[in-house]
Amino acid sequence: MAMQADDIIQMIKAALPDAQVELIDLAGDGDHYKAVITSPSFAGLSRIAQHQAVYGALKGKMGGELHALALETKAE
Amino acid sequence: MTDTVSDRIKNTVTSNDIVLYMKGTPTFPQCGFSSTVVQIFDYLGAKYASVNVLDDPEVRQGIKDYNNWPTVPQIFVKGEFVGGCDIMREMFETGELKTLLAEKGISTA
Numbered sequence: 586m587a588m589q590a591d592d593i594i595q596m597i598k599a600a601l602p603d604a605q606v607e608l609i610d611l612a613g614d615g616d617h618y619k620a621v622i623t624s625p626s627f628a629g630l631s632r633i634a635q636h637q638a639v640y641g642a643l644k645g646k647m648g649g650e651l652h653a654l655a656l657e658t659k660a661e
Numbered sequence: 662m663t664d665t666v667s668d669r670i671k672n673t674v675t676s677n678d679i680v681l682y683m684k685g686t687p688t689f690p691q692c693g694f695s696s697t698v699v700q701i702f703d704y705l706g707a708k709y710a711s712v713n714v715l716d717d718p719e720v721r722q723g724i725k726d727y728n729n730w731p732t733v734p735q736i737f738v739k740g741e742f743v744g745g746c747d748i749m750r751e752m753f754e755t756g757e758l759k760t761l762l763a764e765k766g767i768s769t770a
Binding site: 632633636640647653656 | 694725729730731732742743744745746747748751
């Protein structure tokens, strides 16, 4: 099961309202994405914690419905 | 003493300097992200242990719970979780990974 790009962006923004999300469909198959996420809430967090915040926003879909989402996170 | 999957993971990651939990083996990675991580550590010339999560469903789920991290590969240095493929790639490109290994006393080529 693939996820729609809009659904991914909405889930991330719901959990991280101040985030700017850029989503790239890497393979054109709706199943391999890269997200570049910029959020002031990432300031002071390790990369691991930043990525965990994004995975948390996706509520278990990562690794399930969503097979591949490369992440790049930035505080600003 | 019960030998839970989390005990097994802890034992593995503390008894090896670098451990890659991956899909497939370093010779035959079965996922592009796992393959990338293998290439990074091979390029750095660092010795690592690898665990093929596809061989063991318990570890495949267990490693996700262990670090609250939903994907594979997962990389440990001296028992500490350092990230997945994206973080390894970023740390490799910025030179942080090499610095980290040097700080931990792990030799590279």
